[in-house]
Amino acid sequence: MNLAQLRAFHAVANHPTFSAAAQALGVSQSAITQHVKSLEDAVGTRLFLRAASGVELTADALDLLPKVRQAILMLDDISARMSDGRALATGHLAIGLCAPYVAMPILQRFTAEHPGVQLDVRLENSSSLLELVAQHRVDIAIATLREPHPDFACDFVVAQRVEILVHAGHPWWNREQVEAHELPGQRLVTREAGSMTRHLFEAALAEHDLELPPHLTLGSREAVKEAVAAGIGIGIVLDQERGFDPRLKAIAISDVDIVAGEYLVTRRETRSLGSVAAFLAIAGEVARGKATNGHA
Template identity: 30%
Template sequence: MNLNLRQLRLLEATCRLGRLTEAADEQAISQSAASQAIRELERTLGYSLFHRVGRNLEPSDATQRILPRVREILSLVDTLEDPCGDQVRGDFHVAASVTIGCYLLPHLLAAFCRRHPQVEPRVTIGNSEAVIELLEKGRARLGIIEGPAGHTALEVHSWRKDTLSVFCAADHPLAGSGRIERKDLGQQRWIVREPGSGTRSVFDAAMRAARITPTIAFSLPRQEAIKQSVLAGLGVGCLSALSIADEVAAGQFVELATPLQLERELSWLVPPGRRRDTTLNAFLSLLE
């Protein structure tokens, strides 16, 4: 089989970027040369690598199956630049879900950069689905997410526990008792994260386990929007205890006891083949 690294790098870049023109620019070749390279690779492998969807190229099922191995090959080749394998340096892109990205990751990266000043960190913050998508497309080296995590093409590892808090404004009728009884859970106006977030997944699972159908007054993608809505008296919120600690300490919010099971796992995820990455392993040592 006559394959070359340029073809494999172009294949990986096209999967990651979604467009052959952008992949060609990244690999510093012309679009016509890129098209020819993909055609030659398809002839060599004997199957189609992409389907066109509008202006984008979507990897075929066969490409999805071989992509982890392609990335592992390229990762191994990249280690030849550092034969000792002990250099912690360069670009390091972490994708994190919102609570982690706002309240845990900044302190971790600060400690990491103090230990390894040659590292140039980049952070993308989104909900758990968005983090997983970045990893699938090879656009991040590490993902850290909230809530249940299961994925057949990514390595998933439990990291630490986190607990969601149900809370209300200090002048809310429930603030005096400091709790919501089970029979009253379905009567509250809930202000929660959007579907696809780890926080929402845990909230929904807890409600299903309690056999409650909640009234969702607002489904919002930003923690600050949820907090401001609760402060305005629009309903009861549910967020990580990490994200409301300052407001609880200041007397703006009251945490409410409930019968809901709201503990969750935080997890880190990496694409297959990345465990030979020296910089990644150094950061994982810090996590652990």
């Protein structure tokens, strides 16, 4: 059993096919196949099953996955400690995002300082991201939470506030705020049920005995914005993610303070290792810089 075999196993476990895993590691598919077979021979069991939907992990593979990922991070960490300046020359980091606008300054710093570490970034809603962290499918999630999750290590990055999004022809376009009782009767365009933005909004309305059922449910923040811009209805958005679209305007809800936090979510046993620790350190510096400049 060697590091190349462990990296191949981890890549296949986190990608739908052997070819995708090979592309992620920058090696040939035959190399991935050989490494996985050698590892299966070493542990004496089948680790992957090929299915129509892609590669499926066996029960033994699911049991092995967290141990392999921790071992890889530990070896990367040892290598960094033995090099000048604790530099990470190589490595792989799986990151899950629900808020690209919050994450991009951190990603920019990390890729500039650690160009040898390959990033695998996926976009999901906050509920899905927590499941991916629990399943050891991502090392770090940048997720929107009302409070830190007790099952993970959670580092606060920035506060997020839910706002109403309207298009240029909407009667509220020239307003800076609305009250909660004005919302019922509006056509709401929103994300799927797993969206934390939607959950926060619906929970806040329920506290005021109000309800605004979705008129249209879409699978991404960008789709919601386009639907609002097209005049289909109003949307909801977190203030750090509203962007700079001149077709849209964000409006505060004056009597409902819907606030959450953007958190870096990791497993406690890996947060101090290798590329995970390096990413958390840079994220902390970026967050402190925003706070100093008055953007938190």
